[in-house]
Each structure stands twice: as C-alpha cells, then as structure tokens.
Amino acid sequence: MFKILIIEDDLTLFNEIKTRLSQWSYDVYGVENFDKVLDEFIIIQPDLVIIDIQLPKFDGFHWCRMIRSHSKVPIIFLSSRDHPMDMVMAMQLGADDFVQKPFHFDVLIAKIQALLRRTYNYNSSEKIHIKTWCGAKIDPNKNTVTNERGTVELTKNEMFIFNLLIRKKNQIVSRTELIESLWDDERFVSDNTLTVNVNRLRKKLDELGLGQYIETKVGQGYVAKEEEIK
Incomplete structure (x- = not known):
C-alpha cells in the first residue's frame, strides 16, 4: 500500500x-x-x-x-x-x-x-545498464550523468525523458511521444509541463557542457545529438 x-x-x-x-x-x-x-x-x-x-x-x-x-x-x-x-x-x-x-x-x-x-515500477520492467552518450556516463539506476566536468543528478522525469531521447539519438522524438510515454495519456498533462522538464534537463546538462546537444526542433520535438566530446 x-x-x-x-x-x-x-x-x-x-x-x-x-x-x-x-x-x-x-x-x-x-x-x-x-x-x-x-x-x-x-x-x-x-x-x-x-x-x-x-x-x-x-x-x-x-x-x-x-x-x-x-x-x-x-x-x-x-x-x-x-x-x-x-x-x-x-x-x-x-x-x-x-x-x-x-x-x-x-x-x-x-x-x-x-x-x-x-x-x-520503472526499474522493474527491464534491467538498466550504464550507458554512454557524448563522452558522458549515464546511470539510470542512480539518475546521474557524469563526465570529466563532474556529475549531475536528474529527477525521475528528467532521466525518463533523457533515456527516451538518447535511445533514439540523432532522431526527432515528438512532443506527443514524450508526453504519452511519461504520462500514459496526454489529456492529463499540459504541454508546458514537458517544456519545463526538458529545459530543466538541458540546464543541468549545461553544467557538463552538454546542454547544446539536446536540440529543440520547433513544431516537432527534440533531438539528442550524438557527438563525442574531446
């Protein structure tokens, strides 16, 4: 209960x-x-x-x-x-x-x-492994992203969005797909809520020099660009 x-x-x-x-x-x-x-x-x-x-x-x-x-x-x-x-x-x-x-x-x-x-229930559906993206290590179990600049901790929502984006790296993930994946039924969430979550995710990634790799495609959605940081 x-x-x-x-x-x-x-x-x-x-x-x-x-x-x-x-x-x-x-x-x-x-x-x-x-x-x-x-x-x-x-x-x-x-x-x-x-x-x-x-x-x-x-x-x-x-x-x-x-x-x-x-x-x-x-x-x-x-x-x-x-x-x-x-x-x-x-x-x-x-x-x-x-x-x-x-x-x-x-x-x-x-x-x-x-x-x-x-x-x-998120972690119970599948075994989650540490991933890499743009030279950073992503640990969904701890909700952290780490590179040589340090570590940032994401909320559950931010990590969920981040995982959806990097799973389809270099592809546009529509706002509708993100909303439906997060909240199951888009009638129960405002479009602004998604915008706030993505902006908050991007701001945290800025601390690692990675914020610019989450791109907004106006009228379409978002893209997580894959590019190794040197």
Whole structure:
C-alpha cells in the first residue's frame, strides 16, 4: 500500500481527497503542525507528496525545497492560483506535476497512478545498464550523468525523458511521444509541463557542457545529438 502525504490546510478539501484516495487503497496522511512539515515528512516517509502552494507561515515552495533536500519522493503541487510562474517555480524546485484547482478527482487520481507507476515500477520492467552518450556516463539506476566536468543528478522525469531521447539519438522524438510515454495519456498533462522538464534537463546538462546537444526542433520535438566530446 502506497503512503501519500497531503500537505493541505483546507480541512474540507483534505478530507475529500483522503476519502477518494482511500477508496483506491492508498494510505493517506495529513500534516498536524504546519511549522514542522519536514519533521512529519521524515517520520511518515511517504511514497508521494501532494502539496498546496498557500500554506500557513511557509508556502509550499519552501516545503518542496526542504523535502527535496532530503528525498527524491514524487511531488504533486495543488494551486488555486493561475499564474504561469507558479507552475514554472514548482517544476524548477523539483516537483513532478502541477494540478490547478478546482480539479476533477479522476484527473488527480490518474496523475497519482501514473507518477507512482513510473517512479516505483520503472526499474522493474527491464534491467538498466550504464550507458554512454557524448563522452558522458549515464546511470539510470542512480539518475546521474557524469563526465570529466563532474556529475549531475536528474529527477525521475528528467532521466525518463533523457533515456527516451538518447535511445533514439540523432532522431526527432515528438512532443506527443514524450508526453504519452511519461504520462500514459496526454489529456492529463499540459504541454508546458514537458517544456519545463526538458529545459530543466538541458540546464543541468549545461553544467557538463552538454546542454547544446539536446536540440529543440520547433513544431516537432527534440533531438539528442550524438557527438563525442574531446
């Protein structure tokens, strides 16, 4: 049974989400003290976190940053605010998805199921080996990319996208293919979410001098160019 921690101060909404998720046999927890969210997270050790942006004292961005300093657990943001920068900020802090309030519970459940499936079942479907690309070593088991400049750590989403791109190196991988591979059903994700994830991947690869080898093909998709770095 997966444990889900809901960081939401609206008790009515929390209880409604808890009731719906419990029907799907998820073990749902809430936060008792919003001054000590990280402490409760460490005690509960959830498999997934759902977090609102607007919270007492510290906002969801703060707690996302704190959780990410301790764990790679998948995080879904909830927000009643409709500013595009909220989603961008959430993804840049390491969130895996973003749900706008009000939302349909079937959509939230589908996102949760897809995220749990690819986070915890991804490595079970096939044996994953260390690969090389443009002179860098890619370890999907540790979600790392390493070359002579150092090592960067990717999120599950970033590594999933990266693997899809290098599997078809020098070929265009369409945005539709990436979205469907990541989220199983493109109706449950915005196109902007993919853009944020790819940009975040490219920014991390920039630290290794490799960002330019992930090319955007406007109106088509992305290409991972294969070129040995000397």
